[in-house]
Amino acid sequence: MTFASMQQEFAAYNTALVGLSVDGLYSHIAWLRTIKDKIIFRDMMNVEVTFPLIEDVSMRIAEKYGMIMPGEDSTKAVRAVFVVDPEGKIRTVIYYPLSLGRNFDELLRVIKARQTADHFAVATPAGWRPGEPVIVPPAGPCGTAAERMSEQADGLHCEDWFFCTEEIPVQDIESAVRVKGNA
Amino acid sequence: MTTNEFPITTTAMPRIGDPAPAFTAVTTRGGINVPADYAGKWVIFFSHPAISLRCVPANS
Numbered sequence: 001m002t003f004a005s006m007q008q009e010f011a012a013y014n015t016a017l018v019g020l021s022v023d024g025l026y027s028h029i030a031w032l033r034t035i036k037d038k039i040i041f042r043d044m045m046n047v048e049v050t051f052p053l054i055e056d057v058s059m060r061i062a063e064k065y066g067m068i069m070p071g072e073d074s075t076k077a078v079r080a081v082f083v084v085d086p087e088g089k090i091r092t093v094i095y096y097p098l099s100l101g102r103n104f105d106e107l108l109r110v111i112k113a114r115q116t117a118d119h120f121a122v123a124t125p126a127g128w129r130p131g132e133p134v135i136v137p138p139a140g141p142c143g144t145a146a147e148r149m150s151e152q153a154d155g156l157h158c159e160d161w162f163f164c165t166e167e168i169p170v171q172d173i174e175s176a177v178r179v180k181g182n183a
Numbered sequence: 184m185t186t187n188e189f190p191i192t193t194t195a196m197p198r199i200g201d202p203a204p205a206f207t208a209v210t211t212r213g214g215i216n217v218p219a220d221y222a223g224k225w226v227i228f229f230s231h232p233a234i235s236l237r238c239v240p241a242n243s
Contacts, residue, residue, distance in 0.1 A: 020230045032211060052213070055210065062230060090198065
């Protein structure tokens with residue numbers, strides 16, 4: 001339900017949502033109708049789930065992705081999250097047990113951080129949010145290391161030759177990764 | 184009803200950097216082919232615990 005209320009926000013970052021549950025199609029449809037018509041949760045109501053929800057009664061797909069953890073429950077998928085990039089490669093994997101809900105702000109942060117890392121060839125530190133300093137990859141040749149420490153290339157802040165950060169303004173990140181025309 | 188009506192074989196989860204295992208599926212929005220249908224997009228593929236409640240014998 002929380003995912004559904006944020007689907008536009010994910011779409012703004014060129015990200016599609018695909019859900020899966022080890023249930024039949026009719027249970028899914030009944031569930032989605034109930035969410036839309038009856039359930040009010042944390043001020044969310046009348047939520048329409050527009051992303052596809054996969055039916056996987058046979059657990060064929062859940063098993064392929066290692067979503068069944070028999071020590072937890074052999075008949076249900078745990079809460080797994082796979083972030084797949086535009087080339088079809090897995091870029092982040094997060095697992096939660098059955099009884100622990102996810103943090104969707106964190107998933108949006110993961111998407112923005114992965115896209116920023118790809119676009120600017122940088123790494124993002126703990127708890128990073130757009131606009132905060134990013135980590136620049138360590139200098140390769142020794143000459144570059146010396147240069148970094150002596151001159152401090154434009155916009156770089158080096159604590160030591162192997163630990164340099166730089167600032168990327170939020171608007172630069174937004175214009176690089178946000179889908180155009182999506183306010 | 185026991186919980187072992189299907190033999191459970193679990194596979195390792197795909198790792199970061201692996202190609203996403205391909206599959207076709209029936210969904211609430213029609214058939215999909217993952218990851219082919221989503222080329223050029225990022226995808227968050229997530230699982231949700233089953234909604235239907237399976238009865239557990241009272242003495243289990």
